[in-house]
Amino acid sequence: MRVLIVESKAELGVLWQKHLERQGMSVICVQSxxxxxxYLAQEHVDVIVLDLILAQGSALAVADFAEYRQPLARVVFVTNTSFFSDGSIFAHAANARAFLCSTTPPEDLAAMVEYYGQTG
Structure with a gap:
């Protein structure tokens, strides 16, 4: 399974990457x-772990681009804010499958990625 992590905080992205790689996933981590x-224009991914608040750019633009270029890719949004906590993210991003707090334990995030990477 191929996973793209889009996380502005490099240390958090690397933490998630290590947990996903331990599960046998191929993972790349970018920050913007x-x-x-x-990356999405060139490489296939099954799941995108996408921080809702990026320091450079828009997470919704990434999700929209993925929907166009890779319609089968599923997006797991993460955030450290209460923005979209009402679940409205699912109305804004058709490829959204989950919405998690960025403080979710990495092993739980890995389980979600594994699940959505195996299901449609």
């Missing part, structure tokens, strides 16, 4: 909208 869309 430009890096994410560039």
């Amino acid at each position: 909208q430009i890096e994410a869309t560039g």
